[in-house]
Amino acid sequence: MGVIQExxxxxxxxxxxxxxxGLAVILPTKPARQFIKTAIPILFCKKFVIFYIVFLSFLGLVLFxxxxxxxxxxxLLKDTVFWVLFVELPLFAKAIEKADGGRFFSKLIRENVAIVVAIEFFVGFWTFSLITEIILIPLTVLISxxxxxxxxxKKHRSVKRFFDGLLVLWGIILLINAIYSLIxxxxxxxxxxxxxxxxxxxxLLVFNLPVVYGLALYNTYEQIFIRIKGSKSEQKKMKWQVIRFSGINLSKVSAIRKSLPNTIVCCRTSNDLQxxxxxxxxxxxxxxxxxxMKRSRYYVLACIAGLILSFIGLIGANSDVSLKDLVTLNFVFDIPRIKEILTNIFSTMIVFSATLxxxxxxxxxxxxxxxxxxxxxxxxELLLSVKMQHSQLVDYPPIDEPADLFCAYVHNVYEVRAACDKVLAAYENLLTTWEQETLKNLQHSAMVLSEDFGISAENFREYSATQFCNFYDEKVRTAPQNEKINVFTHKIKTDIEKYSKHIEQFCEDFKHYY
Structure with missing residues (x-):
């Protein structure tokens, strides 16, 4: 045990x-064996094996x-292995699903430099005794x-508050233990x-971003290529056209993927695709x-590159150092005449780059x-209607109280839907790609929820709260139902939850406009 604890x-x-x-209990079961038999051929198919080789080779170069x-x-080998298993591999899946441009990667970096990451590291740096940890781990999982x-x-709201309090208390205990140990x-x-x-x-994340980017790029290209139809010669030409159009620009490739019906699906020849x-x-x-914002971003990146190159040149001009010494800042200054001239040049470049x-x-x-x-x-109008809806969101949608449902959701969802339709019809080109995606998700969820109620947008304004209650009660009464679930109210509840998530996402993505 002592060796392991080292x-x-x-x-x-x-x-x-x-x-x-857990594995000893689960693996002998029949479902687990069937899952393993199904998963292993998928995980070790040719494409995945090639990707594993590329990723591990690149990771090896980074570590070297x-x-x-x-x-x-x-x-740091243990931390590296944990990072690969619990951060990088899930990140690959996330990149395949969501990566469609630079915002995904910038957001990824921001999340990893957040103060909460340092707090989690600080709190988790110290642990309790092994016996205590063995008891606390399953207890924490059970409470969660x-x-x-x-x-x-909704009936278990008080129970949820109790468990919330326990988890907060556990977090406070961990923080106190960390502060005590630090002192x-x-x-x-x-x-x-x-x-x-x-x-x-x-x-590791920063240095492995090229692999994540490459995976997202390859996956997006593959989704496009499988939709290309026509003769083999035309398919080959069309694939090269897509590659020439997009190159390694993930945003452009994603734009093609998002407009497949208008770009790829309807084409049978390379001329059509062109x-x-x-x-x-x-x-x-x-x-x-x-x-x-492209020009300003270009200016910022160019200035950062200029500053970095100027500092490297300044150090290189004033020291006899190898590249390794330069990276590790292990150098001494030496000032002959030629290096003095270079020093003046690079010093001027630093001032110029910093000013720019x-x-x-x-x-x-x-x-x-x-x-x-x-x-x-x-x-x-959209910001106002979403803000109004967001202020009235509740943890448990009042599907059994139609009057409250009308005031909190029904009235607002039609306003949000109309505002989304108007913005996408008139101002879509003002929005960035990710803003468009957020807005379209909200529009879709609002449309689905409003259609669940069975009232058209034109007729909705004719309904008062009382009329809606009567209409809603009739829908509940006539809807298919078994012993536990009413189909109508169940669908309303499910779609309200999706709609609420998209409202929350909209408020998060558009918060700088409020």
């Missing part, structure tokens, strides 16, 4: 013990480079599961090795929301403010 902390050992116990620079060693189950029914053993936490462990996930791609290119050029950098940031901010003002004006 590599794993008590919490990791406790989790491992419970995982082994970090080790060469003194930023990684075998003491019960809390989720209790949150699914009594500060050197254990405040060290360079700890800093490397904290930064390792972010460093015409459709030209139309798509013109439409993308008209996307003000997507293109307006601040100008570029200001320019980007000004552009963002300009387009935001235009969007606020164009989206005013």
């Amino acid at each position: 590599f794993f902390n008590n919490r990791e050992i406790a989790i491992g013990i419970w995982v082994i116990i 480079a970090l080790n060469w620079a003194g930023l990684w060693d075998l003491t 599961v019960l809390q989720v189950l209790a949150g699914q029914d 009594h053993a500060p050197n254990q936490f405040l060290s360079f090795d700890t800093l490397k462990s904290l930064l390792l996930p972010l460093v 015409i459709n791609l030209k139309k798509l290119a013109r439409r993308l050029d008209l996307q003000i929301g997507e293109n307006y 950098f601040f100008f570029a940031i200001g320019f980007a901010k000004k552009q963002r403010e300009d387009v935001s003002q235009i969007k606020k004006y164009a989206l005013y």
